[in-house]
Amino acid sequence: xxxxxxxxxxxxxxxxxxxxxxxxxxxxxxxxxxxxxxxxxxxxxxxxxxxxxxxxxxxxxxxxxxxxxxxxxxxxxxxxxxxxxxxxxxxxxxxxxxxxxxxxxxxxxxxxxxxxxxxxxxxxxxxxxxxxxxxxxxxxxxxxxxxxxxxxxxxxxxxxxxxxxxxxxxxxxxxxxxxxxxxxxxxxxxxxxxxxxxxxxxxxxxxxxxxxxxxxxxxxxxxxxxxxxxxxxxxxxxxxxxxxxxxxxxxxxxxxxxxxxxxxxxxxxxxxxxxxxxxxxxxxxxxxxxxxxxxxxxxxxxxxxxxxxxxxxxxxxxxxxxxxxxxxxxxxxxxxxxxxxxxxxxxxxxxxxxxxxxxxxxxxxxxxxxxxxxxxxxxxxxxxxxxxxxxxxxxxxxxxxxxxxxxxx
Numbered sequence: 001x002x003x004x005x006x007x008x009x010x011x012x013x014x015x016x017x018x019x020x021x022x023x024x025x026x027x028x029x030x031x032x033x034x035x036x037x038x039x040x041x042x043x044x045x046x047x048x049x050x051x052x053x054x055x056x057x058x059x060x061x062x063x064x065x066x067x068x069x070x071x072x073x074x075x076x077x078x079x080x081x082x083x084x085x086x087x088x089x090x091x092x093x094x095x096x097x098x099x100x101x102x103x104x105x106x107x108x109x110x111x112x113x114x115x116x117x118x119x120x121x122x123x124x125x126x127x128x129x130x131x132x133x134x135x136x137x138x139x140x141x142x143x144x145x146x147x148x149x150x151x152x153x154x155x156x157x158x159x160x161x162x163x164x165x166x167x168x169x170x171x172x173x174x175x176x177x178x179x180x181x182x183x184x185x186x187x188x189x190x191x192x193x194x195x196x197x198x199x200x201x202x203x204x205x206x207x208x209x210x211x212x213x214x215x216x217x218x219x220x221x222x223x224x225x226x227x228x229x230x231x232x233x234x235x236x237x238x239x240x241x242x243x244x245x246x247x248x249x250x251x252x253x254x255x256x257x258x259x260x261x262x263x264x265x266x267x268x269x270x271x272x273x274x275x276x277x278x279x280x281x282x283x284x285x286x287x288x289x290x291x292x293x294x295x296x297x298x299x300x301x302x303x304x305x306x307x308x309x310x311x312x313x314x315x316x317x318x319x320x321x322x323x324x325x326x327x328x329x330x331x332x333x334x335x336x337x338x339x340x341x342x343x344x345x346x347x348x349x350x351x352x353x354x355x356x357x358x359x360x361x362x363x364x365x366x367x368x369x370x371x372x373x374x375x376x377x378x379x380x381x382x383x384x385x386x387x388x389x390x391x392x393x394x395x396x397x398x399x400x401x402x403x404x405x406x407x408x409x
Contacts, residue, residue, distance in 0.1 A: 012397065013347040015199030015320070018283065018387040019272075026275040030267050037266045045270035046209070048277045052170075053184030053192070055211035057218035060270060061225045064166045064195025066263040067208035068096035068136075071162045071191050073260070074210075074220040075134055077102040082131040084124050086116035086145075087354040087373035089138040093164045094355045096136070098364075105132065106356040106368060111375035112309055112324065114140050118149035120372065125155050134160035139168035139183060141351070142287075142318035143311050147188040148174050161188065166195035169202060170284040170317035180315055184211045191217060196273050201283050201317060201387075204273030207265050228260025284317040286387045291318045293391045294383070297398040304329050304405065320351055321385035323401075330405040334381060340404040346397055349382045 030041055042060060050058040061067050077083065082103040085094045097104045107124035110117050116137050125132065135156060137145040147163070150156060168183045175181035176188055184192040191214075196207035210221050223230060233249040235257075236242040242253050265273075276283075291307075298307050308322040327333050338348050354373040355361060383397055 009345050009396065011345045011347065012384040012389070012393060013386070014349045014382045014384050016386040016388065017198040017203035018279075019203070020279075023272055023275045026271045027268055030271040033267075035267045037264060037268075039267050041267040041274065042265060042270045045265075045274040045277070048274055049184075049194075049209055050211065052182065052277060052280065053186075053211050054182045055184055055186050055192070056213045057215070058209050058211045059218055059221040059225065060207065060209045060265040060273075061263040062208065062265055062269075063206050063263075064090075064193060064197065064208040065092040065095070066225065066261070067193040067195070067210045068092050068162075068164070069099050069261070070210060070221050070224045070263060071193060072096045072100045072102065073224040074191070074217050075160050075162075077133055080131060081133040082128065084121065084128065084132055084135040085355070086114075086120070086136075086138050086140075087356045087370050088114040088140060088352055088376055089164060089355060090166070090352060091355060091358065093136055093138055094361070102133070103131065104361070104365075106354075106361075106370060106373075108370040108372040109376060111372040113143060113311055114322075114373075114376045114380070115143065115145045115311065116150070118146060118153050121150055121153050121156070125153065132159060134162060136162045136164055137189075138164040139166075139171070139173075141308060141320040141322050142167050142171060142316040143308075144168055144171060144173035144183060144314045144316070146174075146311070146313060148176060148178075148313070151176065151188045160190045163189045163192040165192045166197075166200065166208075167319040168317055169194055169200070170280050172315040174313035180313075183317070186211055186213045190214060191221075196269075196276075199319075201287065201319060202273065202276040202280055204265070204269040204276065207269045207273055209265075223258075224260045225263035226260055227262055228256045228258050230255050230257055283387050287318040287385060288316075290385060290389055290391070290394055291321060293394045294321055294385075294398070297395055298323065301398075301402055301405070305401070318385060321383045322351065323381050323383055324379045325381055325405070326379065332405065332407075337381070337401075337404055340407075341400060344400050344404075346400055347384060350377070350380060351382050353377060 046058040079101040087106045108120040171183045172180040191212045196204040306324045
């Protein structure tokens with residue numbers, strides 16, 4: 001018997017970054033260089049992300065939350081405007097509207113996938129009135145919303161479409177021509193946003209980005225992340241300050257035509273992000289293999305436990321492993337199951353409490369009932385999914401889950 005056969009298993013969090021020696025070396029190289037922020041490493045990261053997604057432009061920033069705020073600024077949203085957001089998402093998607101004084105209209109989702117659908121979007125639009133300026137579909141857990149179907153919904157053609165793709169880098173969805181296209185290519189959207197938080201497939205510590213094919217939006221995004229500063233002499237608004245007596249731009253001069261924020265991603269973060277982008281295919285493949293193992297191992301636990309169903313017209317890059325559990329049928333509750341799994345070295349999480357049920361939004365808009373979002377929330381549990389896991393880890397998670405649920409009845 002191996003000497004460590006009885007050693008306790010390392011704790012398995014629901015998600016974790018995979019950092020390798022070449023990632024560390026890439027960061028050290030930047031620390032030894034001339035640019036710790038802005039500069040060629042940031043440019044290289046943005047170019048690589050644009051290449052991977054197929055978008056014309058990629059604008060990096062300090063987080064996915066910053067990316068969402070930047071999109072609302074780039075669209076010129078403000079008081080009197082509203083955006084439609086699915087109720088199942090992270091807080092930041094909805095918060096992009098009140099950050100600029102706009103309102104949020106929460107749409108329902110499919111009760112088994114948590115995704116905005118053309119039908120639930122149509123319902124939200126019908127109830128919204130004429131204040132809606134944009135819709136923010138969310139690709140959740142690694143699966144994508146039906147972008148072609150959403151684009152075909154009556155009235156969407158007059159709105160801006162911003163994909164929240166924080167969970168979906170490396171995945172593909174059906175494009176307007178019927179072919180699978182990379183998430184973030186923006187063929188059916190004005191912009192797509194990404195997060196590079198440590199639990200995401202590609203990590204850069206904290207970081208985000210927006211992709212777009214619109215040069216004007218790209219310029220507005222870049223200005224929004226950089227205090228609103230503009231250094232282009234062709235667009236200066238105060239010539240008396242901007243130019244010398246010979247009509248040449250003063251070399252120190254810049255303008256702030258509108259408010260912006262310090263949302264820049266540092267070269268240190270982008271060095272890590274660039275190196276990790278080179279491993280995207282490997283990381284996505286590893287997650288798909290683990291999900292296939294989960295599907296096989298969880299099958300005997302049906303119907304009490306089901307793996308999240310895979311949606312059509314999508315080649316997912318799995319971010320989360322979500323199980324749908326009938327806790328009542330198992331004679332237990334979710335909190336008890338989570339605590340029992342934690343005691344056995346398995347971390348889990350719930351993604352997410354419907355955002356319309358958060359105190360801030362309940363105070364702002366009152367109580368709202370969205371049957372699909374509520375049904376999805378009641379049965380979800382995110383199980384560990386990370387690149388460093390093995391199939392043996394998956395088997396341990398499933399066996400332990402089965403034992404915990406069995407103990408509940």
